[in-house]
Amino acid sequence: MITVGLSLKGRPCLVVGGGQVALRRIEKLIEEEASIRVVSPEVLPEIVAYHEQGKLQWIEAPYASNDMVGQQFVIIATDRPDVNEAVLQDARAVGAFINRADVKEDSNWVFGSSTQIGDLDISIFTNQVSPRVSRLLRQDIERRYTILAEWLPQIRLWRQELQRLLATSKEREQFWRIYLGESEFIQILEGHGDSVKENIVHAISRIRSES
Structure with a gap:
């Protein structure tokens, strides 16, 4: 894997999941001013707050294939392997960059530990x-x-x-x-x-x- 720096400002980023793993990645995306869509029936209060502040869009529903339309970067972070696999296949079909929390080998886009x-x-x-x-x-x-x-x-x-x-x-x-x-x-x-x-x-x- 080649390490590169990406500017995600304004780029569509889909996050499927609403737990701690999703939150950590969402906060990085917010720092980058990405265009974030979170799909999950339930999310942590912090994610709700970001939605209310207009920093992301929260779709309060289970993931569906049409959520993938137009997405470039995808974070898969639910606690259900079957859902994660479905998101993975849809992301691959549209050629999106994928970060999958539960199966690292499926990721072609990863988060490093960064400091400024x-x-x-x-x-x-x-x-x-x-x-x-x-x-x-x-x-x-x-x-x-x-x-x-x-x-x-x-x-x-x-x-x-x-x-x-x-x-x-x-x-x-x-x-x-x-x-x-x-x-x-x-x-x-x-x-x-x-x-x-x-x-x-x-x-x-x-x-x-x-x-």
């Missing part, structure tokens, strides 16, 4: 082996890389200036190889990035004066 720290957006996939390991990795990354996220806005500004000062991508790549290599990266993570910043600023100033 400033401009740093990281997703973690363990090939569906261990959600617990994914959560632990996410927590470790959040602790370890918060300081790096604080650097990203400044790095963006430096990159923009270097694009004006250095004519070719090869020159820019060489610059970053010299001034933001592995040792500099480690210094930043360890909280000793002042000298790294000073060297980058001086180097850019020198290039600017020579231009």
Whole structure:
């Protein structure tokens, strides 16, 4: 499976089921501003609240094949294997991306454990082996890389200036190889990035004066 990032803003997403598993996935879809339709005779109070807030459409009924019309992404999350299998076959028939909670092998679209720290957006996939390991990795990354996220806005500004000062991508790549290599990266993570910043600023100033 190839790991990719998808923008689901405005895209039709069907969720069949209304329990805790469905809720966790729905909350991710809401963050992405997807167009969400939930089909289930009963749902958790949180899902009802999202429906009342206009964040999703809840169809208070058992799943029917016509619910699949126009859907692109499908989440199958009921506690009935027969219903899940029926949804699976309908989703395959329309070529939708499928996330099935009870049979992982039927999924061709999976949720990773993700975290966003400033401009740093990281997703973690363990090939569906261990959600617990994914959560632990996410927590470790959040602790370890918060300081790096604080650097990203400044790095963006430096990159923009270097694009004006250095004519070719090869020159820019060489610059970053010299001034933001592995040792500099480690210094930043360890909280000793002042000298790294000073060297980058001086180097850019020198290039600017020579231009």
